[in-house]
Amino acid sequence: MSCIPSDLFLADTEEKYLVPYAVAPEYPQAILTLLQKTKPDFLHLQNDFEVQAISRLREQVEALGVKLFLPASDTVENCIDKYKSYNIWSQAGIKVPETIMLHTPEDLKLAFETFGPKVWVRAVTGGGGRWALPTDNFDFGKLWIDRFQGWGECTAAACLTSQSITWLSIWYEGELVVAQTRRRRSWNFGNRTLSGVTGITGVAETCSDTIVDQVAQDSILAIDPKPHGIFGVDMTYDQQGWPNPTEINIGRFFTTHYFFTKAGLNMPEIYSNIALEEKFPTLDRKINPLPNGLVWIRGMDVEPVMTTVEEMEKMEQCQL
Incomplete structure (x- = not known):
């Protein structure tokens, strides 16, 4: 199954199903209807947003007789949200790059003052380097976050190496x-x-x-x-x-x-x-x-x- 019609042409499977995006309000009902129709023994996901969506539906999914092999609900939420992960690690004494949430341009200024001259901006959720930007320029960083309407949804951290x-x-x-x-x-x-x-x-x-x-x-x-x-x-x-x-x-x-x-x-x-x-x-x-x-x-x-x-x-x- 996929939320992108063209991807289904690439799938070497006997059955193909188009589903809504995992963050769409109609996803829960659509996926439960599909599971009820197809009756799979086991369900596995390969996308952060789908893992989170199914984790939140786990009781309904398992009630249909579909097995899951997922971590605890709180664990999924704390890992999908990278800032939650950071806070847990920081409090546990694990060495992590200093990180702050960016709610306003003032937060970005604070990040440069604290971590500068270069900071690493990225989205709190999602993979593939979503919204990732290493920058030593406040104005560019602000424009970047403005472009994605990312205030409140991204962080700035001290830059690490590329390794x-x-x-x-x-x-x-x-x-x-x-x-x-x-x-x-x-x-x-x-x-x-x-x-x-x-x-x-x-x-x-x-x-x-x-x-x-x-x-x-x-x-x-x-x-x-x-x-x-x-x-x-x-x-x-x-x-x-x-x-x-x-x-x-x-x-x-x-x-x-x-x-x-x-x-x-x-x-x-x-x-x-x-x-x-x-x-x-x-x-x-x-x-x-x-x-x-x-x-x-x-x-x-x-x-x-x-x-x-x-x-x-x-x-x-x-x-x-």
Whole structure:
């Protein structure tokens, strides 16, 4: 199902359904009617707004006999809203970039005075670098927020580095099932945005770091002492080289999860087996079971390619 008609042409499925946007007032009734008609065993979402919408409808969905594998309602709300996440982490003593809500231009001035000379502006909700802007110019920052009518819906934070890493994990009633770390080497089409962020990872690399493992788990447990479902912790390194959590992608996989499947760790299969049958995997290691140094390269209108860091470095040295 999709809210965009043209996307349905790309779906390799037997049945295709057009639904309203998850934030539309008619979405709840439309989705419940669809579930009643199709009677699926299990429902999974891959969009923040849909995860939130279905989380708020979970009792009605489950009453129709449809299984869900979602974190607690409060957890979903606290992760979808990045400023709520920030406050929880800050109060828990987890190192995060200082952040303030932007309700008025005066708040933006305060951000420059406090975090300057450059600040990072972004929307409180949504993915793909929504409204993201690094800027050292107050007037430009104000015009940017005005353009999106974003006052009260975005934050300003101290700028970190461009280096980011993600810890994707599945939990069951407070117990970690599996987690794998992926470093982002580049964004696709990042040179076409002001922020450099697109939400489309171009080159990713498997890696492991005990500090990242601990920061990710601390970040999750600060928000939910009994995690359940999918938690993808995005972290960005500060100037001292420490990974700061910036958001948790909650209840959904990131877009390059097939990378892990191709490498031998099929997290969607693990997730589905648990949701449908409470069947758990047998793994040599729960954390970072994949080898370091595998690389996943994505483009547009081409199949992704998996290679290694060594092969990448050889290619980089071939420049004429």
